[in-house]
Amino acid sequence: xxxxxxxxxxxxxxxxxxxxxxxxxxxxxxxxxxxxxxxxxxxxxxxxxxxxxxxxxxxxxxxxxxxxxxxxxxxxxxxxxxxxxxxxxxxxxxxxxxxxxxxxxxxxxxxxxxxxxxxxxxxxxxxxxxxxxxxxxxxxxxxxxxxxxxxxxxxxxxxxxxxxxxxxxxxxxxxxxxxxxxxxxxxxxxxxxxxxxxxxxxxxxxxxxxxxxxxxxxxxxxxxxxxxxxxxxxxxxxxxxxxxxxxxxxxxxxxxxxxxxxxxxxxxxxxxxxxxxxxxxxxxxxxxxxxxxxxxxxxxxxxxxxxxxxxxxxxxxxxxxxxxxxxxxxxxxxxxxxxxxxxxxxxxxxxxxxxxxxxxxxxxxxxxxxxxxxxxxxxxxxxxxxxxxxxxxxxxxxxxxxxxxxxxxxxxxxxxxxxxxxxxxxxxxxxxxxxxxxxxxxxxxxxxxxxxxxxxxxxxxxxxxxxxxxxxxxxxxxxxxxxxxxxxxxxxxxxxxxxxxxxxxxxxxxxxxxxxxxxxxxxxxxxxxxx
Numbered sequence: 001x002x003x004x005x006x007x008x009x010x011x012x013x014x015x016x017x018x019x020x021x022x023x024x025x026x027x028x029x030x031x032x033x034x035x036x037x038x039x040x041x042x043x044x045x046x047x048x049x050x051x052x053x054x055x056x057x058x059x060x061x062x063x064x065x066x067x068x069x070x071x072x073x074x075x076x077x078x079x080x081x082x083x084x085x086x087x088x089x090x091x092x093x094x095x096x097x098x099x100x101x102x103x104x105x106x107x108x109x110x111x112x113x114x115x116x117x118x119x120x121x122x123x124x125x126x127x128x129x130x131x132x133x134x135x136x137x138x139x140x141x142x143x144x145x146x147x148x149x150x151x152x153x154x155x156x157x158x159x160x161x162x163x164x165x166x167x168x169x170x171x172x173x174x175x176x177x178x179x180x181x182x183x184x185x186x187x188x189x190x191x192x193x194x195x196x197x198x199x200x201x202x203x204x205x206x207x208x209x210x211x212x213x214x215x216x217x218x219x220x221x222x223x224x225x226x227x228x229x230x231x232x233x234x235x236x237x238x239x240x241x242x243x244x245x246x247x248x249x250x251x252x253x254x255x256x257x258x259x260x261x262x263x264x265x266x267x268x269x270x271x272x273x274x275x276x277x278x279x280x281x282x283x284x285x286x287x288x289x290x291x292x293x294x295x296x297x298x299x300x301x302x303x304x305x306x307x308x309x310x311x312x313x314x315x316x317x318x319x320x321x322x323x324x325x326x327x328x329x330x331x332x333x334x335x336x337x338x339x340x341x342x343x344x345x346x347x348x349x350x351x352x353x354x355x356x357x358x359x360x361x362x363x364x365x366x367x368x369x370x371x372x373x374x375x376x377x378x379x380x381x382x383x384x385x386x387x388x389x390x391x392x393x394x395x396x397x398x399x400x401x402x403x404x405x406x407x408x409x410x411x412x413x414x415x416x417x418x419x420x421x422x423x424x425x426x427x428x429x430x431x432x433x434x435x436x437x438x439x440x441x442x443x444x445x446x447x448x449x450x451x452x453x454x455x456x457x458x459x460x461x462x463x464x465x466x467x468x469x470x471x472x473x474x475x476x477x478x479x480x481x482x483x484x485x486x487x488x489x490x491x492x493x494x495x496x497x498x499x500x501x502x503x504x505x506x507x508x509x510x511x512x513x514x515x516x517x518x519x520x521x522x523x524x525x526x527x528x529x530x531x
Contacts, residue, residue, distance in 0.1 A: 225240070
């Protein structure tokens with residue numbers, strides 16, 4: 001296994017092993033995470049990670065409750081809209097002020113930002129047209145349920161998702177990626193001719209599939225080496241070297257835990273409530289089914305005969321004694337009430353955990369929209385840790401990989417190294433800006449009500465306030481908000497116009513005509529910008 005000497009996490013021993021043997025070695029370390037992930041999938045969406053030996057013709061178990069599936073789908077939709085918002089770029093290509101001054105400063109800033117905005121649109125168009133959003137939604141559901149997902153960015157565009165039971169990973173104690181190995185069952189007819197020729201002697205005619213391993217291993221310099229093995233034979237021409245920023249494999253985790261190779265999902269954190277809800281719901285459903293059965297009991301020593309009662313049609317008249325007939329009852333209503341109250345408490349906790357809208361609104365006749373927004377914002381703050389992990393391990397690498405592919409294809413120009421850096425503007429960043437904006441609004445509204453608008457205009461620095469508000473919204477204020485000098489110049493011009501109007505009222509139209517002729521004869525004074 002890999003040794004962690006100086007922190008590089010590299011070992012030549014791993015490359016000496018075959019991909020299949022290394023996969024089996026790492027598979028045992030994955031098993032505890034895989035078992036917990038299957039338990040979470042069974043209680044929420046069974047199709048996310050089916051049980052062992054599940055085939056195409058196998059049937060999946062159906063949970064007795066649907067709250068787990070509702071919660072996962074709802075939370076996955078919220079995360080997708082936040083991390084990959086439609087018709088909006090979730091990142092921004094920016095140049096630092098120091099580098100901007102080196103390439104021309106404010107004179108070329110507008111042109112540079114326009115070019116970068118065009119590149120942002122090209123990346124977003126690639127995401128929308130290649131179906132990346134669909135696979136990302138599925139990957140987010142896997143992250144919520146299992147805590148892990150592996151994404152492969154294909155050369156022809158689009159991404160492919162690997163489930164937790166089809167790959168293994170190895171990380172160093174810090175969390176840096178060391179090894180990724182994927183395992184696929186491929187039909188021999190689907191293999192390329194050169195690969196099929198390599199394993200022709202080892203392949204039996206009765207075998208319907210062959211194992212293909214793809215291994216990614218970190219080298220000593222920090223680059224990643226990738227190769228493939230098919231049927232125990234290394235495929236020639238499959239070797240490749242990738243820089244860390246351009247590696248097409250993204251091993252995603254929902255949460256990072258020290259000294260663990262895999263992450264943990266949201267469902268695992270609420271496994272106790274999910275199991276309790278499933279067990280209580282199953283008991284209630286089975287008890288209700290038993291209580292709904294209608295069984296008549298007839299006194300064997302009475303005058304009423306069971307056969308006569310069973311064969312009598314509806315509305316018929318028969319001889320008998322009503323005291324001889326009774327109905328079988330379960331008499332478990334009080335016990336069911338306790339179970340139902342417990343289910344209600346568990347459902348409320350899970351609905352808050354999965355940000356379901358009905359849990360945000362309190363039960364009352366009138367609930368203000370501001371109250372709903374406030375409570376929803378408090379709930380969404382709980383996703384700050386999720387945003388921080390996905391921003392660094394999903395959003396940023398995805399942008400880097402797509403830009404690298406578009407640069408190689410010529411769709412976007414190659415940028416100088418270190419000049420332009422992508423910056424994520426959604427997720428955790430959006431939450432922080434939203435908090436700043438809310439605090440500004442609360443401050444202004446409170447001061448307005450307490451001191452009045454005159455005091456606000458007297459003591460508030462409007463330029464600074466507008467700049468902070470634009471920053472909270474995420475708008476660049478360059479050229480948008482006037483500086484103090486521009487405001488003073490505008491006020492002086494307005495004062496001069498007012499003086500001319502007052503002079504015209506005193507002296508009459510003749511003075512206006514003379515002043516206009518004098519202004520035409522005198523040369524215009526150059527402005528500061530022209531100087």
